[in-house]
Amino acid sequence: MSVSVENLSVAYRSRRGDVTAVDNVSFALADGEIMGLAGESGSGKSTLGNALIYLDARMRQTGGKVTLDGRELPIADPKSMRPRRMTEVSLVPQYAMSALPPTRKIGKLTGDLLTSHRVPNQAEVLTEMRRRIELIGLREDVLGKYPFELSGGMRQRVTIILSTLLNPSLLVADEVTSALDVSTQRAVGEMLLEFRDRGYVKSVIAITHDLSILAQIADSITIMYAGRLAEKASTSTIVGNPLHPYTQALIASLPAVGVRYDQTMLTGIPGRPPSLANPPAGCRFRDRCPFAFDKCQQTPPFEEVKPGHYVACWKVSQEEQAG
Amino acid sequence: MSTLKVDQVSKLYRAASRGGGLTPALRQVSFELRQGEVISLIGESGSGKTTLGKVILRLVRPTSGTVTFDGADIAEYSPGGLRDYYRHVQGVFQDPFSSYNPIYRADRVFEMVREVYFRGVPRKEWNGKIEAALDAVALNPGDVLGKYPHQLSGGQQQRLLIARALLLDVKVLVADEIISMLDASTRVDVLNLLVKLKRAGLAVLFITHDLSLGNYVSDRTVILRHGAIVEMGETEKVFGNPQHDYTKMLLSAVPELHKKWQHTPLGPVAVSGNGRVAAADTIESIPNGRGVTALAHASLVEQLTHERPVVKRERRVFSGVFHGPRAASGSSAVALSLEPPALREFEPGHLVAETE
């Protein structure tokens, strides 16, 4: 297993006390797997993904551990994590394409990055970067440009190249396709696939709220709700045969090209996710779930109900036991 | 029967940087929006769709062309006439939170409408109107009245803004990416609300870059590229039988739940006025002569759809300088003429532009 997360909990400080954004989460990623981490805002998916790479000052790991390639990843210790970033793990943060320093040309920026990570053979790495830039269909002269001279899609892809330049084992990509045009989304998606196929990056966690993109690029999808995992399975299973009521509702709310309201009326999910500052006991989806019953007042375990298919739902566990 | 008519509307911006030149945001766009109809205005960034929405809302003045509402040119309105116009034509924008002034309560948007349009109306009657409007958008008055914007969810904020439009006697709603910032579960509710309002007679200009949304909700579709219409007509015909290569490209890039991206060849495509042609058999024209990998295909599509348009300058003397910036990677520029390609009827209810 390339990445293994066991009982991870992450909390952050707020004026109203500690808020547990990630609550006892466990999952594993194989080598070469692209896992989609999907959920709505407030689900904690961003916190989870980011915590694996960069736990910022407001966050605290309150439990669990992370293992990468057999060795423990000390996510709570910034000093130990520093040499590992970019080399073993890497992050493309949300809004990354807006966060490139505007007064540095891309080439210079790369040099800065490599220097700060004490990479010895910069010239070789830069040559490799040129190769990758051409691979994605851009021209080498990108290196001589300022970020504002590139379109949003270009910037996003350059950011991904930068993050994967040193061939990390794990790449966490936070909302890399949001706010992009459809053609750019595809270019970025294909890029992630190609980079994984060529081994530039071993495993990828793609955080997004857009299940359709995940259907294109992810091997497996994990659905997160209110700080906990709801379901994890292969992409085809999640899309074709989801078991958790939340996942089912999500899938039912997605419009597709060719579907019009007078053919199929889509349905949303009434209500709002619970506040993480004061979460309800038991299953957190309880209030919005059409199948909720008494047992749901206890927290359902995230367990493997079918090979490779994990669900946290009492209804599903019962049905699987019966059937 | 109210009609909003957009007639040859153009908007040019003078570019501050990159050696002058005019950026055409809109090029002679024309279409008509009738009561009870939803038109999807689909385009990627830089297509001019938001600009068009603002022109219709009279927040931006077009460089040329007219917008008429019920036969009257909206540019000719007196201040009183403009206020009247806003009684019938309203807008809702992409970022629900930004539409509220954060220092006031959210329902101030209702008060603002009252101050101008419903001065003499007694409180009780006004409150009744508010309740009716909130009911129409499926909001519970107790949940949203008296709250600050940050205390409401995005979906509630957005629906409140639609309720605001309903307080007036709105006939046309310009909805600019109104659900792109909402969660998947609330998107559908707002979409279904639009459908419900449409059935009650509201005309909606649904501006979006998301083709599946456009498809779900609209009767007719207008596809915009570089400020010009490339294809338009009944939604089923446009999406079911796309004719223009740009439309086909867009559709091929849409991620779907149950179907992986296809790698069908692009077909012969001339996409820019400076003679650049990319065709399936010339895909080797991508640098390095790579084969048609999925990545190469996607990159080509992305590049072709994102060339930044610059109006072609007629003067030969400075042609070297004025022909737009050198086509560099990423921000290549394509020289366009102000005159968009002509639209021809492919079949009844389905118009397609010639390739530029």
Add this chain to the structure above:
Amino acid sequence: MSEPVSQAPEAPKTPEPLESQPSGAPIVGVPLGLAAGGTAIGRRRSDFLYYGLRNKKLVFGLSLELLLVLFAIIGPMIAKYPPLALTGAQLQHPGGTYWLGTNTLGNDLFSQLANGIRESYLVGLLGAASAAFVGMALGFTAGWRGGILDEVLQMITNIIVMIPALVLLIVISSYLNHPSVTFEGIFIGLTTWPWVARAVRAQTFSLRSREFVEIAKLSGKRPLAIIVQDIAPNMASYLFLVVILLFGSSMLLAASYDFLGLGPTGVVSLGTMMNQAQNEAALLYHEWWWFVPPGVVLTAMVAALLIANVGLDEVFNPKLREQ
């Protein structure tokens, strides 16, 4: 005025849906604007009070200023002699009869000081008010309308900036027999408004394209009403700081003019006190009770304001807070 052609979705807006409470805020922070109205949340008011009362600089600065204001009000009332009265006792050291001693003419220096503070405050207020009024009026107009009007106003602003105020004052003073406090105050106001106008214009520019302004327009609101009710309040924290700074600089400027003998006649102010002390070589004669108090008090008046200003800035702009 060129405006960006490419609109959302490529604009750097938050792609993440804005539902429910803030979970982990984005790791790559979107920079907060200075005019706190930017991304401020409605609970601002109680936030400000909370942080305001705990900010040492603000509390210290305000308290000191308050003390001085009290002194300015009460001082002249408890002074035994009018400031310009000749007591017959020259150059007395501070003592029982004359609390701060007397000068070469026999004026009671305590009375002069107390009245001087009052005069300085008056001029400060006049100057600040006129500068704020003109600066804001022009700034809002230029920022809102743009176009030719903006260019013209900017030209006017630049011209005023270029004119050396001191030279102008000398020229005007030579024609005026009895310049009054009002004159001095308004003069200062009319020569210091440019930076206010520029700053207000810049803020207005950025605020007028915000969506809530568009909604106001779509509600049929008149421009003046929009500026006053929607735009200005969002700059409130900034405007507040501007006024405070104007107040301080007006007092200083007035003191400088008075010191140079260009101030109002027949009036005692801190500047005129220092002027007289200078003329009579008080420094040379070690008459410290004459030249020290006005300088110290003036410094305290302005410094207290500036310290409070820094504290206020921290309160309005969360990023500057020490926590």
